[in-house]
Amino acid sequence: MSKKITIEPVTRVEGHGKVTVHLDDNNNVIQTRLHIVEFRGFERFIQGRPYWEAPVLVQRLCGICPVSHHLAAAKAMDVIVGAGTGDGLTPVAEKMRRLMHYGQVFQSHVLHFFHLVSPDLLFGINADPTIRNIIGVAMEYKDLAVQGVMMRKFGQEIIKATAGKKIHGTGAIPGGINKNLSIEERDKFLKGEDPLNVDKMIEWSLGAIEFFKNYQSKNSELIDNMAAFPSNHLSLVRKDGAMDLYHGMIRAVDANGKKILHDVDPQDYLDYIGEEVKSWTYMKFPFLTEYGKDKGWYRVGPLARLNTVDFIPSPLAQKEFEIYKAYTKGKPNNMSMHTHWARLIEVLHSAEMMKELLNDSDLQNDNLETKGNKVYEGVGMLEAPRGTLFHHYRINDQDLIEMANLIVSTTNNNTPMNKAVEMVAKEQMNGHAVITEPMMNAVEVAIRAYDPCLSCATHALGKMPLEISLYNKNNQLIDSKRK
């Protein structure tokens, strides 16, 4: 008699989801699914609101990376107010937004790695869950915990200086920004008392990469093999092929590195990206239309970005990028757990970019806003911490939004996360009829490699614990565990 296991709720992940695992009569896994079971519906209730409200309203999708939604919506509104598709802002507006974005990527990646993932690495996936958490890290690895907290604080302070608040600010407006950076604010970051200055952030970022590389060298079997599978990879890249987390063209490569989407304009994304709806989850399944639903799915996020870009335009991160690429002999990296390595390289890149921007006197200019001829539709895209983010809006002639389409990073990673869950479930659960806590955590570890937050993808509310249920082939619940 076949069985079905459900992991619900998924823990140390923001949002709410569950995993179901179907077993056959021999307790072998025959099907797994990551279900996103909550619905938030921002695309619907933004309808009828004035367009200039979108950057502030839609960022409420998320409390971890609201800046990404804030800026993606603002970029779409730049198009609508005639401020161009990425090249029309004044230097201060463009650079303030970039500073905000790098501060956001920095703090979000740090939260992801130090607070949510490091307990699994430091204590082991099978460790006692009462110790395997951020409090356990603080008790046993105090220096590392302090670094995580202070690095996050630095990023949050950058956001506050550019957006007015650490979470859910208002900095970006259609066609520009509402403030510049004062000398006093700038110096706080450049010359701040240790450890809250940008040089210390770069030093600690390098230290975090070394920590991971060291961990990987000692645990390569786990890090290299867990949920490793070939896939396409998609991200924005700068016109010259460089990494650019704020703006670029859409590029996709296949598992062998062959370009399958050739640097297309984000305004044309609908010509290349489709979304499939499945009855068992609120999260859609994006794919490259040219390759269809079965072969066109792709990964986004740090792993994908380091597979699509040609180089990283900051010296220390570029050096680490070269070491990272050498590990796979220049080929795309398809190892899910290496996402953490890629993530930490982006932490370093973000710190370097913040330093470069803070030293740019354009940030003190007063020319904050640009406007041109209004149009009624616009797309804003950027690379959010978890991956490529699409915001698409259409307004009516009374300035009210009549259509919104958001494809968030987690949605882009829907199929890959399901693949990762399936691989881990097969490895951990084949032959077992009873769910153990380490089994549940192993599945969560695979999800966390991609994303610590699922709420934005369906626009769900609250945190995301995991529940696992075991079903037989008649769909009868046999066992269920909830965290």
Next chain:
Amino acid sequence: MADIINFTIDGKECVAEKGISILQATQENDIYIPTLCNYEGVKPKGSCRICTIRTNGQFATACTTPVADGMEIENNTEEINDLRKSIIELLFVEGNHFCPACEMSGDCELQALAYRFQMMVPRFTFQFPKRDIDAGNPKILMDCNRCIRCKRCIRAIKDEKGRSVFAFYRRGENIKVHIDPELGSKLTDELAEKSVTICPVGAILPREKGFRIPIGQRKFDHEPIGSEYKH
């Protein structure tokens, strides 16, 4: 020389000119009484009741009641403040006030009063009324979700012939503030700006100008409403 009268407020002895309102008299004595529908230079209406005080055992609105010689006024008491807080709560539950995405957040008098009176969760049930946005005017936009029907705009925004640009439309719970189509189409930039300024909430909005004031520079970012008064 104007007649001077004596009165007390919460036991404090004060003086004022005869004939002015309790609100004006207390303000001249550097004492704060909260207001919402009242606006300097516009004839008081007493519709919101937030300035309710008690004098000689009777509740009265400070903006419309003249101060009198020998009057004993209760203002900053637990009972009266709770009454004011309940009015604020009722205004919140009666409309759709989503401060997080409102461009007047930080400049909104209703929000500022809620902070001052430490409203955490309203004790009344949210009504979630279905209201619309009137976006037909070329200079301003009316978000009826946030209108508290204080009539400030109706009383203050008039054209050169003294005609009100705004008016009440419908009755009872369906009442809404409406822009006169003809007068609204001729709204000058000056009157449009004044109508935005005079609205105590985010119901009258300037077109395409939202969120231009950074957080930290908004009216109530640093001090609670009423901080200009010593008491």
